[in-house]
Amino acid sequence: MHQTSTTLRIRVNGTDHDVAAEPDTPLLYVLRSELSLNGPKFGCGLGQCGSCTVHVDGAPRRSCVTAVSSVAGKEVVTLEGLGTPERPHPLQQAFIDEQAAQCGYCINGMIMRAAALLARTPRPSRDEILSAMDANLCRCGTHMRIVRAIERAAAGGMPSPTGREG
Amino acid sequence: MRAAIPSSLSRREFLADAGILAIGFTLIPRSVRGLSSGSGESEALAPSADALDSWLVVGRDDRVTVYAGKVELGTGVSTALRQIVAEELDVPFERITWVQGDSQLTVDQGRTVGSGSIKRGGGQLRRAAAEARQALLEMAASKLNVPANQLELTDGAISVTGDASRRLTFGALIGGGRFERTISGRAPVKAPSEYKVVGRPVPRVEIPAKMTGKHVYVHDLRLPGMVHGRVVRPPRVGATLESLDEQSGARLPGVIRVVRKGTFVGVVAEREEQAVRAAKALTVKWNATPVLPDAADLYTRFKSLAKTERVVGEAGDVNAALRSATRPVRATYRWPFQLHASIGPSCAVADVRGENATVYSATQGAHQLVAPIAALLGMPAEKVRVIFTEGSGCYGHNGADDVAGDAALLSQAVGRPVRVQWSREDEHAWEPEGPAMLFEMAGAVGADGKISAWTYDAWTPTHGARPTRDPATLVPGALVVGSAPAGEFFSGGGERNARTTYVLPNERVTSHPVPSFPIRTSSLRGLGSPQNSFANESFIDELAAAARLDPVELRRRHLTDPRALAVIDAAVKRAGWIARSSPPPRAALASSEARRGRGFAYVQYDRTEAYVAAVADVDVRPDTGTVRVRRVCVAHDCGLIVNPDGLRNQIEGNVIQAISRTLKEAVRFDATRVTGVDWNGYPILRFSEIPEAIDIELIDRPDQPSVGAGEAATSPIPAAIANAIFDATGARVRQVPFTPDRVRAALRA
Numbered sequence: 001m002h003q004t005s006t007t008l009r010i011r012v013n014g015t016d017h018d019v020a021a022e023p024d025t026p027l028l029y030v031l032r033s034e035l036s037l038n039g040p041k042f043g044c045g046l047g048q049c050g051s052c053t054v055h056v057d058g059a060p061r062r063s064c065v066t067a068v069s070s071v072a073g074k075e076v077v078t079l080e081g082l083g084t085p086e087r088p089h090p091l092q093q094a095f096i097d098e099q100a101a102q103c104g105y106c107i108n109g110m111i112m113r114a115a116a117l118l119a120r121t122p123r124p125s126r127d128e129i130l131s132a133m134d135a136n137l138c139r140c141g142t143h144m145r146i147v148r149a150i151e152r153a154a155a156g157g158m159p160s161p162t163g164r165e166g
Numbered sequence: 167m168r169a170a171i172p173s174s175l176s177r178r179e180f181l182a183d184a185g186i187l188a189i190g191f192t193l194i195p196r197s198v199r200g201l202s203s204g205s206g207e208s209e210a211l212a213p214s215a216d217a218l219d220s221w222l223v224v225g226r227d228d229r230v231t232v233y234a235g236k237v238e239l240g241t242g243v244s245t246a247l248r249q250i251v252a253e254e255l256d257v258p259f260e261r262i263t264w265v266q267g268d269s270q271l272t273v274d275q276g277r278t279v280g281s282g283s284i285k286r287g288g289g290q291l292r293r294a295a296a297e298a299r300q301a302l303l304e305m306a307a308s309k310l311n312v313p314a315n316q317l318e319l320t321d322g323a324i325s326v327t328g329d330a331s332r333r334l335t336f337g338a339l340i341g342g343g344r345f346e347r348t349i350s351g352r353a354p355v356k357a358p359s360e361y362k363v364v365g366r367p368v369p370r371v372e373i374p375a376k377m378t379g380k381h382v383y384v385h386d387l388r389l390p391g392m393v394h395g396r397v398v399r400p401p402r403v404g405a406t407l408e409s410l411d412e413q414s415g416a417r418l419p420g421v422i423r424v425v426r427k428g429t430f431v432g433v434v435a436e437r438e439e440q441a442v443r444a445a446k447a448l449t450v451k452w453n454a455t456p457v458l459p460d461a462a463d464l465y466t467r468f469k470s471l472a473k474t475e476r477v478v479g480e481a482g483d484v485n486a487a488l489r490s491a492t493r494p495v496r497a498t499y500r501w502p503f504q505l506h507a508s509i510g511p512s513c514a515v516a517d518v519r520g521e522n523a524t525v526y527s528a529t530q531g532a533h534q535l536v537a538p539i540a541a542l543l544g545m546p547a548e549k550v551r552v553i554f555t556e557g558s559g560c561y562g563h564n565g566a567d568d569v570a571g572d573a574a575l576l577s578q579a580v581g582r583p584v585r586v587q588w589s590r591e592d593e594h595a596w597e598p599e600g601p602a603m604l605f606e607m608a609g610a611v612g613a614d615g616k617i618s619a620w621t622y623d624a625w626t627p628t629h630g631a632r633p634t635r636d637p638a639t640l641v642p643g644a645l646v647v648g649s650a651p652a653g654e655f656f657s658g659g660g661e662r663n664a665r666t667t668y669v670l671p672n673e674r675v676t677s678h679p680v681p682s683f684p685i686r687t688s689s690l691r692g693l694g695s696p697q698n699s700f701a702n703e704s705f706i707d708e709l710a711a712a713a714r715l716d717p718v719e720l721r722r723r724h725l726t727d728p729r730a731l732a733v734i735d736a737a738v739k740r741a742g743w744i745a746r747s748s749p750p751p752r753a754a755l756a757s758s759e760a761r762r763g764r765g766f767a768y769v770q771y772d773r774t775e776a777y778v779a780a781v782a783d784v785d786v787r788p789d790t791g792t793v794r795v796r797r798v799c800v801a802h803d804c805g806l807i808v809n810p811d812g813l814r815n816q817i818e819g820n821v822i823q824a825i826s827r828t829l830k831e832a833v834r835f836d837a838t839r840v841t842g843v844d845w846n847g848y849p850i851l852r853f854s855e856i857p858e859a860i861d862i863e864l865i866d867r868p869d870q871p872s873v874g875a876g877e878a879a880t881s882p883i884p885a886a887i888a889n890a891i892f893d894a895t896g897a898r899v900r901q902v903p904f905t906p907d908r909v910r911a912a913l914r915a
Contacts, residue, residue, distance in 0.1 A: 005419070022419075022439070029439045038386040039379025043509050044590040045442075048845040051509055079379040092377045099369060099811055102819055103240025103559030104376030105510040111377065133853040137845060139509045140240060140559045141822025143856045145815065 010071055012037070013081030023069035027061075028052045030068045031078060039079025039108045043137070050109035050136030054078050060116040079108045082115060091115050094153035095146070102140030109136045114150045123154055211548055212274040212533050218301065218345040220273050221294035222251070226341030228322055230257050235275030235533065236287035237267035238372065240559040241876050242812035243283040245370045249808055250288045253363040254295035254356060257322040257336065264371070267532040267554025277531035277632070279562070279689065281775065281874020284808055288872060293349055300353035305339045358806055358868040365866070367811035372556075384528045384555035385513040389583040392515065393422060394438040395576035396445035398431040399592065401839040402684070403644045405429065405454035415448035424448065425579040430645035432572065434580045438587070456837030457684040465500055465604040468625040472678040475623075476657060479665035482672035487619035491610030494619070495712050499605040499701040500901040502832035505848055506600070506690055510558025511593035512565030516573035517583040518543060523550045527570040528557025531632070535567055538633035542571050542643050543578055561823070563688040565597040567633050571640035591843040596641055599833055600690025601627040601660065605701035611713035616723050617706070620673040622664060624698065627680045629659025631688040652682040659693035663881060666702050667770045668724035685835065692877040695771060696824065696884055700902065703767035703885030708898065716745040717889065718766050727770075729803050729867070733779040734768055736801035736863045741781035752896040755913055760785040760794075763894025767886040771878035776804035777865075778878050780821075782886035786894045788913055791906030794855070795825050795887060800879055801863040805870035817879045818860050824883035826851035830903050 005020045010027075012035060019034045026045070031037045031054070040063050043051030047065040054063045055077040083089035088096065091111055101107050110133065117124060117132040124132070129150050138146065213220030213233065223231045232251055238244035244264055252259040265271060267278070275287045299319060306324040307314040316327050325333035358364070375381035400407070412424040415433050420440030425432045431450060435441035459467040488494050515526040523543055529535045532552040540547040552570070560566055569588050577584040588596070604625040612618035636651055637643030644650040657679055665675040710717035718738055725731055737743075743766065750763070763786065768779045781799040786792070798821050807813055830849050834842035842848040884902060892898050897912040 025439045029437070032386075033438055036388070037379065038382065041383075041385065041510055042587060043511075044845060046590060046844055048590075049509060079377075083378060085374040085378050085380055088374070088378060095377045096369070096374050099373060099815060101240075101370075101373055101376050102242070102815060103509075103556075104373070104381065105240075105383065105508075105558035107376060108379065130853045130856070137509060137850060137852070139507055139561070139823070139850065141819035141826075141851075142815070143822055143851075143853055144818050144860055147853070147856075 008068060008072060010068065010076060011074070012076045013078060019068070021068050024067045026064050027054070027066040027068045027071055027076070028063035031063060037078050037080055041105055041108050043106070043109070048137075049106070050113060051106050053109040053112040053136070055112060055116060058116065058119060060113045079111060082111065089115070090156055091118065091149070091153040094149040094156070098145045098149040098152060100142055100145035100149040102142050106136065106138045110138065110146050114153070118150070118154055122157070124150070126151070211270050211536070213272065215273045215290065216348050218294060218297050218347045218349050221291065222298055224336045224340045226337050228335050228337035228341070229261050229263055230255065230322070230336065231263040231265060232291070233272040234264065234266045234287070234291065235272045236283040237278045237530070237532070237554045238556055239278055239530065240556070241816055242370050242809065243278070243287070244372070245368055246284055246808040246812055247288055247291055248371065249363045249366070249368055250292050251295045253361055254292050255299050256319045259363055259368060261322055269532045269536045269552040274533040277534055279530055281771070281876040281878065283874065283876070284872045285874050288808070292355060293351055293353070296353040296355045297347065297349045298345065301345050301347050302336060302339055306334050309334060309339070364806070364808050365868070366809070368809055370812065382555070383510070384515065384526055384557045385510055385587065387515045387526055387555060387585065389515060389517060392583040392585055393434055393436055393580065394441040395432055395434045395573060395584045395586045396441045397572050397586065397592070397642070398433065398445050398448050398450055399596065400429055400452040400645070401454040402457070403641070403650045404457070404648060405452045406648070407431070408451040408453050411449040415444040418444045418447055423580050425576055427575065428646040429648050430575065430642050432576050434576050434584055454838045458835050458837050461835070464602060465625070468602075468604050468680045471680045471683065472625050473681070475676050475678045477674065477676050478661050479673065479675040481670060484619050484621055484672040484674045487672035488608060488610060488621070491612070491619055493712055494608060494610045495708055496608045497705055497708055497900060499607070499704060501603040501697040501700060502902060503602045503685060503687070504600040504690060504827055504831045505594060505833060506561045506564040506597055507848060507850055508558040508560055508564050508593065511588035511590055512569040512597070513557060513585065513587045514566070514570040514573040515583060515585045516570065516577040518574055518577040519581055521545070521549050523574060523578070525550070525552045525570050525574055526555045527552055528555060528560065528566040529570060530560065530563065530566070535570060535633065537635045538567070538637055538640050538643070539571060539574050541635055542637035542640060543574055561691040562600070563598050563632060563690070565593055568596065568641035571637070571642035575642050594843040594848055595840040598631055598686045598688035601629055601687040603660070603694065603697040607701060607705040609705065609709055611709050611715070611720070615713065615715060617668070617670055617709060617720070618672060620670050622675045622702065623678060624660065624664060624701070625678045625680055626660035626694060627683040627685070627687045628655045629687065629689055629693040630656030631686060650686065655679045655681055659689060662693045662772050663695040663698040663702070663769060665773065667727070667730065667773050668706070668721065669726060670724060691823070692880045695769070695877065695881045696827070699767065699769045699881040700884040700888065703769065703882060704888045704900065707765070707885070707889040707892065711749040711892070714747050716747055718743060719745060721768055729777050730768070730770060732865060733777040733801040733803050736865060737779035737781050737799050738766070740801065740861060740863050741799035743781060750893055750896050755788055757788040760787050761894040763890040763892065765886045765889025765891070765893055767882035767889060769878070769881040771881055775873040776802060776875055776878035778802050778882050780879070780882040780886045782883065782890045784887060784890040784894055786891055786909065788895060791909035791913070793829055793887070793891060793904050793909060795829070795857050797857050797859045797861065798883070798886070799861045801865060802875070802879060803865040803867060804873050804875045804878065805867045806872045807864060807866045808872055810864055813864060813875050814862055816875050817862050820877065820879035821860050821883055822851060822856060824880040825857070825887065828884040828887050828902055828904060830905070832903050
């Protein structure tokens with residue numbers, strides 16, 4: 001049996017993509033399967049854990065419960081859009097410097113959420129960090145390092161809102 | 167001789183290019199490593215641990231490829247093990263390529279479990295690297311015509327002492343060739359005082375890729391032609407399938423097949439979202455009779471099910487000592503079923519076509535998963551290859567093996583590579599759970615201020631139910647046949663730290679195995695150690711309070727091991743522990759003012775492994791019963807430290823996870839199934855609940871062998887928190903998790 005998907009144009013990490021998907025398909029599946037972006041991770045499919053977080057027009061959004069059709073005409077940025085191993089975003093560099101990961105599965109969501117926080121609040125207090133990150137779950141217990149990494153990035157200053165290079 | 171392995175199976179390399187996996191590049195041909203012989207038994211497929219060529223290969227480019235059976239589970243061992251090899255072989259750390267957990271390419275070092283990767287796995291790799299070093303020195307001596315004792319080995323090359331112009335790199339000596347040498351175990355190893363790489367906080371190798379979306383987890387594998395499977399699950403194993411309308415799923419877009427084998431029902435579709443939709447749409451009716459007790463009756467059920475007992479340890483005459491005690495203390499402690507609760511639900515990719523099966527899995531034992539998968543597929547073991555591919559942190563036996571079976575069955579059914587991603591509900595409801603436990607303790611402190619009697623009785627389901635040659639030990643196999651085997655009771659797990667390391671004149675430690683329970687249980691980080699230590703370390707605190715003694719001092723009186731006393735002293739000093747001799751006044755019930763308290767606990771993991779002492783500072787709100795852990799001090803001695811930052815990361819993780827397990831976590835279930843199947847039904851610790859500080863003191867012991875640190879620091883935390891709540895309020899909480907309701911109930915008791 002053949003699929004009955006339609007073609008949608010979405011803009012991800014600064015590039016337009018025509019993707020074949022039914023309009024209510026979660027954005028997460030489109031990013032991962034169609035665009036081979038592995039940064040956003042499937043964690044719960046329920047919008048509860050934050051592993052799938054991406055930016056939509058600069059705001060953190062859970063891509064597992066975001067219909068792909070709802071981001072048409074908007075700017076989607078994934079972890080890959082922030083930086084690369086060779087040219088990491090300051091927040092990615094701060095996470096590397098603090099060795100703020102164990103298994104690293106949740107880290108996509110941590111960095112994306114923190115990047116949105118710092119874009120809005122460049123010098124957050126510790127309480128503001130804890131409050132912003134409260135929606136994201138980590139099971140390895142890397143919380144202390146994640147907070148330190150965000151504080152380190154904040155102390156070092158942050159680039160433009162979604163943090164892309166250039 | 168068994169048949170040659172087809173070329174598609176004999177080579178392996180992942181090239182993660184723009185996130186797309188490509189397979190087909192030969193990393194090191196098996197022939198170079200001499201891996202082509204075997205008897206046909208599955209175990210024989212793995213390279214022999216005795217042969218040096220099984221462990222490492224030097225390339226012409228001077229790179230050293232190490233084949234490790236121990237795998238990276240997110241704990242940093244692949245970095246620490248590289249440090250050990252780099253150190254012993256004097257090869258630059260960056261020049262090491264790492265291949266891990268491949269049932270046909272790497273030595274079977276046993277499962278990556280029990281904090282054994284550094285201790286046992288590291289020892290094997292150290293001996294292999296030392297043997298290689300010795301072999302290279304002998305080759306260089308021959309080629310340079312200089313006695314080996316006039317040669318020096320640095321940076322992956324050997325040169326003549328005093329004449330740097332006469333120098334041969336490892337690649338020049340053996341590049342692309344074989345050592346043809348058995349690991350004698352007699353090759354000299356370096357003295358720890360010479361270490362330059364071991365002991366340094368080398369940054370973890372894979373972290374930059376993990377921070378940028380470039381790391382390829384098993385969830386991220388994409389094989390050519392790969393399709394997506396989902397399993398539609400009954401309430402529980404043993405449920406019967408009343409009806410299945412295959413067309414309700416089969417007619418949906420993208421669906422390739424609805425697969426049914428016994429009560430195993432799955433769908434395979436071209437795209438992931440199509441598989442999800444079809445699985446949801448499939449009309450299926452199950453019959454499941456109630457088998458689970460009411461949560462309130464759980465521990466009574468344990469007692470009625472346990473028919474045998476085992477005395478784990480005994481000294482003196484504890485009955486007489488209890489009879490003569492003036493103030494015996496008795497207490498009952500309870501621990502619930504808990505989850506591994508990986509953030510990424512289990513995932514696997516299987517490619518079962520024709521006579522061969524390749525399974526990509528985040529399993530803790532690639533070699534050990536071959537037999538159950540082969541049995542499930544009805545294939546000979548030598549046709550099955552399991553390749554470890556990192557997953558979300560597992561903290562023990564989670565759903566990784568089971569989902570590999572799901573993917574294998576579905577791939578076999580459709581003849582294409584199939585990826586199965588468990589849903590959150592799948593993971594919460596179907597992963598093997600960490601066992602609930604019940605403890606009954608009795609004891610007394612004598613007139614001399616020392617413990618005169620100590621008895622421990624514990625009831626527990628098994629802490630080990632790993633897959634075996636019986637395919638029903640995997641969830642998909644159990645669904646195919648409609649029942650799960652009882653399995654062999656693994657007594658070692660539940661008895662971990664059942665007996666304390668305190669020197670006690672009269673004690674009896676008895677375990678009561680619960681041989682089969684309708685909830686599947688297996689190994690969760692620390693196995694029985696956190697639970698046992700919760701009971702033991704709470705109880706010694708209760709004895710101290712009853713005798714009006716400082717709880718640290720009472721412990722000291724029963725320890726002679728200087729390393730135990732050293733970690734206790736270090737934690738106490740760091741935390742600023744002030745000795746106190748009496749229980750605090752009871753907190754007023756209605757008070758909204760947080761009461762502060764401080765608790766201590768000490769555990770030597772598994773009685774022979776890492777020494778950990780912990781001091782927890784808590785705030786307790788008497789009116790609401792909420793507990794906040796403000797600060798935790800940990801002193802930790804695991805012998806020689808390989809990577810101090812990796813170690814700190816593990817300790818921090820253990821502490822946070824243990825706080826979570828202690829304050830929040832319990833599996834909810836009704837009469838037929840687990841009901842807490844998302845993060846609301848099984849909450850874990852959030853950022854707003856973490857301590858202000860985790861203050862760690864590492865005690866490095868270069869003269870002592872390294873022991874594991876993956877689990878040890880969990881064990882003292884639950885009791886340290888319970889003891890701190892007691893210190894804050896005078897109320898003793900004896901059942902985990904310490905929810906506000908339980909804390910309020912303890913305050914009223």
